[in-house]
Amino acid sequence: MRVYALTLAYNGKNYCGWQVQKNGVSVQKTVQNAIEKVFGESIDLCGCSRTDSGVHANGYVCHFKTEKFIDPQRLPLALNTELPRDICVKQADLMDEEFHARYSAKGKEYVYLVWNSRIRNPFTEGLAWQYPFEINVEEANLLAKKFVGKKDFCSFMSAGSKITDTVREVFDFKVERDGETVKFTVSADGFLYNMVRIMVGTVLKALNGNLCVDNVIDAKSRSAAGPTAPPEGLYLNRVFY
């Protein structure tokens, strides 16, 4: 069997997330349909993780197995012809037989985009979270650094997750400004459900002096943390293997 890995970018606005759901169109099903059309056979498509409804990706990785051969250099164009314009295959690679998009992943990087202005931006609608209060990027970076390391991130997991081991290692968490766009970039060996969005919500609440990040981490309780930032600002940026 051959194992193909695909690296995708997608605008999650019109999808119910990666995973196939009863209601709504999923990215997984949409990409699987395109692969099946190009390869002329049924395939199973495995993703590197779930993404929520409205969440985007710059570098989502998924894999599938087939006996057939199509040149990986030519595969993106063939698949993109079959895909809607809000999903795009950036790269295709032939992998070792034991490669698995989810289980081989050593970590991931997410980006969270904020449009930091009282005036909304018609061009970032659904692509960034409009946050009207001033963000001091220097202070935000000091707070972000408190997340770095191997810690119990229990406070940063939404209710409803079945996960019991809530220890993760955050490799880096930084905040940058480019005009009115503020970009949060966080990498870790793994993420809990809604972890990045709660981290961003917590940093912003702490900036307004209403919260102490160290206390939130120590509390090991979701109720101690800030609000969950909305999905439209979140991008799965890279997967490390």
Place this chain on the structure above:
Amino acid sequence: MRVYALTLAYNGKNYCGWQVQKNGVSVQKTVQNAIEKVFGESIDLCGCSRTDSGVHANGYVCHFKTEKFIDPQRLPLALNTELPRDICVKQADLMDEEFHARYSAKGKEYVYLVWNSRIRNPFTEGLAWQYPFEINVEEANLLAKKFVGKKDFCSFMSAGSKITDTVREVFDFKVERDGETVKFTVSADGFLYNMVRIMVGTVLKALNGNLCVDNVIDAKSRSAAGPTAPPEGLYLNRVFY
């Protein structure tokens, strides 16, 4: 009478352009409705120029007259509450009585965005033109400079315009690259119908060695120029008064 000027940003994707048309929703009508709701009276809204279907604006200027007073500092928020999320009032100003968005304009600046990659970008769909061939920005700037000055731009006007004086002064025309995004910025005392889009199409065709810009200008004929670049990359960026 008071004269209010509004500076707008809008994503033109869902509009038939600025001007009221028989078919399709216009930006003009949409903004006029919001103003009438906020001021509680009928008004006439005058724009600085027409924009085509699918064309965007970062700094479109329009004006209207009223006897009523609303603090221009508070007006953007009041209007934005009534506007759809793809149109936004960035600024409101009280002007002299003789101000006219169109007739007082001394010039305009347009931006044209190209996504320069063989792989499409789900996040710039409808916001930039995907152009797969390499653009050498240094060479593009040499070609762009040939447009600067007071010239007859007859070759860069689409058929169907009633304009007879086709002389315009181009103040500046430059090309910049930021990753895979190539940005054309052109300012002039005025623009002919589709002029920016034909200029961009001509520069790109000339880069491939299939056209000589000087000859195109001298020809004074639309058929000598390159193709009209599609509307989705074009932004009315600024109006000079």
